[in-house]
Amino acid sequence: QVQLVESGGGLVQTGGSLRLSCAASGLTFSSYTMAWFRQAPGKEREFVARINTSGARTSYPDSVKGRFTVSRDNTKSTVYLQMNSLKPEDQAVYYCAASQTSYATSPQYYPYWGQGTQVTVSS
Numbered sequence: 001q002v003q004l005v006e007s008g009g010g011l012v013q014t015g016g017s018l019r020l021s022c023a024a025s026g027l028t029f030s031s032y033t034m035a036w037f038r039q040a041p042g043k044e045r046e047f048v049a050r051i052n053t054s055g056a057r058t059s060y061p062d063s064v065k066g067r068f069t070v071s072r073d074n075t076k077s078t079v080y081l082q083m084n085s086l087k088p089e090d091q092a093v094y095y096c097a098a099s100q101t102s103y104a105t106s107p108q109y110y111p112y113w114g115q116g117t118q119v120t121v122s123s
Contacts, residue, residue, distance in 0.1 A: 002026040002112045004096050009117030012086055016121075020081040022096030022114055029077035030054075033103045035110060036070060036081045038092035038119075047105040048094070049081060059105075064090075083119070091121045 008020040022034070035050040049070035051058045058070050069082040079096055094117050097110035104110070 002098070004098060004112055004114035006094065006096055006114040006117040009094060009119045011120045011122060014086060014088060014121055014123050016086050017082070017084045018086065018119060020083070020094055020096075020117060020119075022079045022081075024077045024079070024098065027098065027100075027112070030074040032098040032100050032112075034070075034072055034079040035097045035099070035105075036079075036094060037097060037107055037110075038090075038094045039116075040092040043092075045095070045107050046092075047107070050103065050105065051079065052103055057103075061105075086119075086121045088121050088123045091119060093118050 003025045004022055006022045012018050036048040037045050038048050039045040049060050051070045051072050055072045067085045072079045096114045098112040099110045102109040
């Protein structure tokens with residue numbers, strides 16, 4: 001079965017950096033668009049970044065553009081999220097997701113999800 005396992009979350013000070021990883025198994029990784037979402041308590045799940053199958057195309061919302069970078073290594077079936085200049089408002093549980101049929105920003109188009117990793121940003 002498909003498994004997505006995130007790692008790399010933790011506690012960081014405002015202005016600091018973290019690199020999240022998401023290791024995939026049970027799917028042909030290079031055929032899937034990969035995305036990162038986040039969810040803070042009491043808020044809806046929010047799109048953070050996406051990357052197409054080859055890694056040549058990425059996109060971000062304005063809230064993280066210029067600070068976050070998504071990348072992938074198809075030889076390792078892993079997608080990464082480099083987060084720099086972290087702010088308290090970035091604090092959330094971060095999820096990776098996979099879709100074979102869509103390059104979308106809405107979570108409803110992603111059938112496969114990881115369990116999430118907590119990112120805490122202290123001010």
